[in-house]
Structure formats: structure tokens, C-alpha cells
Amino acid sequence: MKKHIIKYYPVGNGDTSLIKLDNNVTVVTDCRIREVADDIFDVKEDLLENLEKRSGIPYTDLFILTHPDNDHCGGFSKHYYKGAPGKYDNDKEDHADKIIIDEIWVTSYIFRDDLCDDATYLKEEVERRQKLYISGDPKRNDKGNRLVLIGYDEDAKFENVPAHIPGDVVTEINGNTLENFSFFIHGPFKKGLVDAQAISDRNASSIVYQARFLDENENFLCRAMHSGDADHNRWELIKSKSEEKSNEDSLAWDIFQAPHHCSWSFFNDTPQAENVTPKESSLEILDYMETNAKVVATCKEIKNNEDNPPHFKAKQEYVKKVGESNFINSHDHFEKHDLPIVFEINDFGHTLLKKSLASATGISGGTKTPSRAG
């Protein structure tokens, strides 16, 4: 039986998720890696444990940047490699244990000038790769040089760069056909990108996709919906377009990552106090849930106050749909189970992993370093 993993790291208000397929293909979406401290999970260490290595260098097959906000690319420059893959030198302090990205997915919004330092670092890498495509350099197809544009090429900067647009089903990444897995691209639509530019709202430019885990007969085992910080307007459009094209399959979900760190913006405009009623289309999106579906809120602790994100009332709306026990908050889950939110996906669907009991019993006897004896 094949076993895939999808993992949402506890990074406060921010996103880092990892998909690891049975054949060890990895997809990382967004980056928020903070300095490790007592109550901060070591995301980098966990990534290095999970990512494959090529000639001793860790790499991911695919990195998706939903949008260039700091809570989605914080720490990127410290942990990801920039430059020609052949020049990586593990002995260089600046390179050590940096992750090579074989293929990058970004939107055209990456070429804005008003980006944070980490986003700018990523932009420079995208530029390097973009030049290979423009010049038709054969190295553009090498792992570590590949680039894919998601959505509309607003400023025509991605000439010759391959692109996936909303409605596409992606079955190949990094030059390889995916096994038992595909993506359905939902966004951004052109409107989102234009709006984002017009009002400098990066969230509107978010990449939205449905990750599809399939069995040997191409039946869905699990569908996970990731949408960065997309708001209710983006989702309304996604819903109407998908329904218009009878793509209901692409709306169904087993795992729904609550957009924008469980913000009210998925349900209506903010502040919530002024827009208390959730939009019908947002609630209908949630009705596409499958049996035992889970909402994943990657954010800090959700307190009963007016803070946003995460927003308490937003959580309540999700809970109404899936039930309290199917709403999983990355902060609470980490606190209780010492784990990121990890789902194992196999022929029986998805299973949320919890703290192992073994560590508390004799099974671990002798396997840990004991304290010194006097």
C-alpha cells in the first residue's frame, strides 16, 4: 500500500507545508522558518529529514510560492539556495544545508519592486532562471533551473517560461510524471493579479491549487485545498468558474487549509464587526467537503477576541461545518502532540497523526541517552 504524507508546520501566523509522495517526490509550499527556540518547532531540521539528497545536497522537486508576503517566504534566503545548481558548495558556510529547488512555481507578482528581503532574494533567483528561458539556454531544463509561471503573465516578463493556468490539471513536475498524484490549478485568475497590482494587495495574487492523491485506479484518496491568503472574492470566482465548467471534482476537499491563517477574509470583508454575515459562496465552498474532512488552520492560538487573523468567528464558521474535532489548529496540535499537523494518506484516505504513546512506555527503554550517573 502506498503511503503519502502531507504536513503543515506550526509556524505561528504563516505557512510552510510539505507534500511527500510515496516515491519520495517532495513539494514545499511557502516558507516561514523562524529562529529555533524552546517553543518553536525546528522546521528546517524536519525538512532536511524529509527531503531527498542529491550528491549530499538536499533538494525539493518543487517549491510553490503562493504569494510574496513575509509570512509566506520568511527565512527563505537563509534556507534555500540561490544560483546555478552546479556552483553549490556544501563547504561554503553560506551554502551549507541550503535546499536546492528543482522547480519553482510563482506568479507574475514576483517582479514587484516593493518586496521584503526574502521575497527579493527569491525574485533574484526567479530572474536568473527566467533569463535561461529567454535566451533558450539548454540548462533551463536542468534540475535547479526550472521555472513555471502560474496564471497570467501580466507584464510579459515570462516569455518562453512554461505556465499553468486556472483549470489546468498538472501531472508532471520537475520533468517527471507524478505517480498517484496531480494538481488542479484554481488561481490566480487574471482579475486577482490585476486587483493585487491596483490595490497593492498581494493576498489577491495567491496561487490556489487542489492537491489530488489518487489510488491505482485514479480514484481520489484525498484532496487538499491550498490557497495561500486568497479571500472570499477569489473563492467566489473559483467556485463559479469551476461550477460553470462542471469541475465539481476540483472543488471537493478532504483537507482545507483555512485561507489567510483562518482569517475572516475568507468569509467576508474585514473587519468582521462591519461584515458579520459570511458570504453564501464561501459557505458553499465548505459544503464541498468529503466524509471526515478536516480544516487545517495554520496560525497562532485562536483566542476569543476580535484579532484577525486568526479570527475566532471564522473558526466558528468552520467548526459549524466540520465539527470541533475536525478543526485542527497548528499551534494547538503542536502543543498537545509535539508534532506538526501530519496526515498520512493511503488507501484508507487520510489519517491525522498524533503523539505516539511509545515514548512514554518501556518501548523506548534504553534507546535514549540517560542522564549521568554519579
Place this chain on the structure above:
Amino acid sequence: MMDSTFGKIISKSKLKNNISKRVLESISFFTSTIELLEIRHLDGIDSIIVEYELEVPSKPKNDIREKEKLAIVIQGDDKIPRVLALRDDFPTNISHINIKETTHPVDLCLYEQTFDELKFQWSAPDFLMRIKKWLESSSTDTLHAQDQALEPFLMANGLIYYQKIKDGVIPQFITKVQPNIYRLVDANEAVSKLMTERHEFYHIIFCNVEKLHGVVNIKPNNLFELHNLLLKADIDTAKLIANYVDNIFRSDNSQELINEPFAVVLNVGLKRGDNDTHIEKNDTHFFKIDDSISSVAQKAKYLGVHEGPTIVPIVGAEFNIKDCESFSVELLNPQLDFYYFLAGLRNDNTKAQDIKITLLGVGALGSHFLENMIRQGYGKWKIFDNDKLLPHNLSRHTGVRKDIGMNKTDVLAKKVNEQIFPAEKIVESFPENILDIDDDVQSQIEDTDYIIDISTSIAVARRIVELFPKKRKLSAFLNPTGTDLVLLSEDTDNKQSLDLIEQQYYNEIYKNKELQNHLFLEQNSRIRYAQGCRDITLKINQEDVSTYSGILSKAIKKSISSNHGGIEIWSFQEDLSIAKYNFDLQSWSKYNSNGWTIYLSKEFTAMIETFRKQKLPNETGGIILGGIDVYSKKIYLVNSILSPDDSIEKRELYIRGISGVQDQLKKLSEVTNNNIQYLGEWHSHPQGCSTNMSRDDKILFSELCEEAKFRGVPTLMLIQGDRDRKLILGNYES
């Protein structure tokens, strides 16, 4: 409900049993998984109510949820706590549930042993983990081991063993084997055996259903309860009994048959999904009623008494099952019978089950070896031996006294095919001598995949090389004192046949200092590994045979699963450890001369080539050592006594000396049991010279031929040159 079942809520200080306190303390270690809800107490029984948070998948096979409320019921410190799943719709159609009077709450069966067995190791954390594992595995239906009998821990009154019920085959009777031990008998056996031997037997009233939810997890106490229980599966027990009674009255001996007791047997064909047509497994449940079918039917007013003792049906009567509350029903704990497939499955030999093997020789080692293999479900066997079992064989053979006088192959075939795996033809007996088999038998052997020779006969080993050159052959034997086991195996492509391996084996023991006594038998000058077993009866005992038959079956399984041949020797040491010697097979070159085939081992040719080079520019030489098979006209060159010290080595002259030769030949004869001997002479020619015989060589050769006549064997002369060598055979016959 909670109050009446588990009693009032109490504080933890009021817990009565020590185990309760241990469980409660452990729960506090597992806060992320187990939430303590309540502690209750009723009549000495503590109940700890908890909620488990589980790792269960979104599309489970059985409806176990991420959160399950359970009661851990502690009945005392000498009992395993019971674990009850409290959800009203907790699934009941899963394995490992204890049978009780009601379906809910479902009683989890966590252990297969009794507390007496478990108490030395039982720990509360492990117990709590086991509950988690039980629930999580049940959600994906992976708790049940494939070969495991169902529900081994139910409250049954006896045990019944049975072979899997095949589709469409209705079992006929249950027979009592021993008190509380029963066996299911199928139609064939019932007709042929049971009726003539008049065992105590039970009629079977059989019903077959395809799906059943929870029904069999309730234990019915009497016949009426059983009837009500089976009604849930649309089975009308009253009607089934009535029909069965009607059938009895159609037979001639109805008055006898009607006085036997009966059992209701329920076969449940389980499918993976509701829409599946394939039945994945059959679960069988046995409900035994010790009263006669007659007394039950009379009580139900279906039968009556007519003219004294004669029992007759009452015309137009209904079967009043509700009157049958007084007939108690006993559950029998079903256990799968032991049959060949299961034997293989339990030992990971399912793939090896159909390997066809010819086994030559079923004496002491062979009989033990065969039992090792068949009891683990390995292979289908054709066994050959023309020996009969005699009283002295009882010291080591697996046969028993009543087998004396039978052919050994028949003894084993009978034991395996009748007493261990009845009705399965695992072993085919050929009580004949492999040395004179006819074409038909030969083609039967040709039809098998491997030939294993444990005949301890050189004649047999050599004969099979002639008869079955393409078949992979393995030969095993004990040394004369029983301290060592030898396994010679050909590789898959038969590059080195068994006779070549045998010759290499002699040479290896000759060369190895630790194996110098391997073939040595005290007080006996005529020692051969292949000599008649009677000569060595007193030397080898059951413990040697037993030890080495176990090693041999392991070694042969390993050898068959790989493609490599080899020579393996196991040898008991003084401290009772066993040393192991492995020798890779070496390659051979082959010459034909005068109707003889001459094989030269690579080791031999390399040895003389190297030695010649060392002595250049002078000539040198030595004695050729090896084996000879006069019957098959084969000569094997394996070793050499290199130029003795008193030899004369000149540029165009070589005279072989004799210093030490006699001692070496004597030792050779002792160590190899005369299997390696003097075969002739070799010498080298200088660089640039041909390997044709010189004048001196011709004189020498005719001398050798003269001498060979006295020995009755051919002689050999070998001339080694730069690149080639000449081998001349002097045939004593010509």
C-alpha cells in the same frame, strides 16, 4: 445506564483494585491520547471511563472514530481488565471481540493468553497502548493475522477443529475426538469411516449466510435464544431442525439417527465490500446441543411416541421452538485444522509449497529431514528407498514399532498422507532401488524440480549424475561417526556435477587441517561414508541425526532459494559448538581418451603450472592424485605430490624421487578414505619445447602401463609445457 452497569461515580482514592490504580496512573502519562472522564464502582468492580483520541483514517474499513469512549472494567487483581466500547453503534462485525450475551457495549478482546500467563509482564501503559493499537488496527481491518483462528478467547465450552469449509461442500457430522475436543467431518469421510467405526457423533444442521452484523458476538444460552439470534440473519432455526428431522425419517435407520445429539453450524462468507461477489473468508460458528434431536423435537411437539419406543412425526405439527428454552446451547471454540497450505503459510513457505522434490533415501537422516520439511509445508515429495524398517532402525528412524517390516517409503508416506495431512497427497512412495528404475519412474523423477540424495550411497550419487544431468542435485550425508554433516550442492546451471563436487570435497578435507579426522572411523580399516548403515548403527545416534536433520533442512531451503552450489560441512566441536566450513565450487577442464573421461580441477592445473615455472629452466614433476570411477570410466585429477626432495631435476631430464611419498600416500588414503589415490606421473618440459613424448618419456610410460596392470586401473602421464599440456592415458585393458 452508566449507573446500573458501572455503578456510582467515586473518587480515585476509593478504587478497590491495585490494577485500577496502576491503570489510572498510566492514563495520566498519556494526556494527549487518553482523557479520563469518570471513575465508577459497583460490587467490587472498578470502572474507569475514558476517551481515546486515535489515529484512524478518513475512509476506514470499520467504523472506528477518531474519538472513542471506553470503559476499562477492573474485576480484580487476578484478571485482565475488560475493555468495553461504549458507543451505541460501535461496529460488531470485527475480529477479536469477546462473545457475551448482548452485542453492546462491545467487549474488546485484547490478549490471547490468560492472565496467569500474562501477569509476569503485564503493565498498565502497555495495556493502554494495546487498546489504542486494537482500535486503530481494527479501523483498517488489519488486526487479524491471516492464519489466526477467529476469536480465540471466547467463552466457549469446548474446542472444534476443522478444515476451511469449501464453497458448496456441506459438512456432515461432528465427531468427538476427546472430551471437549471435537472435529468436523466432511461428507466423504463420514461415509467411509465414521459410520463404520461408530464414533460418538453429532448431526449438523448447517446454514450459510453471506453477511452478518454482530449476530455472532452474542452468546445464546438455549435453543430458543439461538433461534432468535439467527432470525436476525434471516435464518429460521426451527424450520431447519424440522427439515432435518423430516430427512431423517426418510432414511431406513431413522430410529437410531434421531437419538443422536446435534449442532447448529453457521458459516459466514465474508466479503470485502458490499458489492463484492468474491468471498474473502469464511467464518464458521458452532452451537452444540447435547440433547438428542429426538428429545428436542418431541419437546417442540414435532415428534411423538407411537407404539412403545417408536418415535414418529406428528402429522401437520409445527416446530414449537419457544418450548426449547430448556435445551442449553454450548459454543465451541473453532480452530483451524492443520493442513498443508496453513503449514506453509505459518512458516513463510507458501511459495515453496509446490516445489517438486525427489528424495533418495529415507533412512535415519532422510526420515527426519523429510518431516522437518513437510511439517512446515515445504514441497511436494517423491521418496525413494528400497529398505524395509527393521527393529534396529527404531533407534533413529521416525518410524515406530507397528511399521516394522514395511518399506521405509511407505512408512513415511502413510504417516504424512494419513496421520499428519490426511487427504493431501504430499508424499509419493517409491519403495524401489534408484539403481534399477524403469523409464516410467525415471520420467517421474524428471518431472520434479530437484533431486536430493540422502541415500549415503556413492553408487546412487553417481547414478543420478548419469541419469539426470540437467536436474539440479544436492547430496547430503553424515560422516561415519555422526559428528559432521556434509552437503554437496550443484548450482542451478549444473556447471559442476555432483561427482566433480564429491571429488573436490575429498581434496578439501585432505587439505584442511581441522578436517583430518572427518572420515575416520576407529577400529575399522574399511571406512567409507557410503558403507552400509548396519556397520555404523552403533556410532551415530538419534541426537546427531536430530541436530543435523534440522541444520540440513535449513541449509537445503537456503540452497534451493539461491542459485549457488557449494560444499558445506558442519562439524561438532568438543565444547558442543558446531563449526562450519564452506568451499566454493571450482571449475574443471575435461579430456576424452580411449573411452575414458578425464577431469582436471582448476586447482590441479594451476598448481603444476606454477610449480613448473618456479623450477625453470629445469624440468620438474610429481605424482598425480585424484579419484577414479572404473564403472563410469571417469578419472578426476585434483592434487599432486610435487617433486620429492630426492628428485633429479635437470634441463632435459627429470627423475621423480620417493622421499616421503609413502607417508603422504598413506595419510591421503586415511584422510580421504581412499577416495584420492595415486593416478600416475606428471613432469614438465622446458621452455620452447613441445609436449610430445621424448624417448625417455616413452620408456617411462610403458613402465607405468605395466605397473598399472597390477593395480587393475589405467595410468596417466601428463606433460606440462609452456602453454599446453599433454595427457596420455595408459589403459590397462589394452
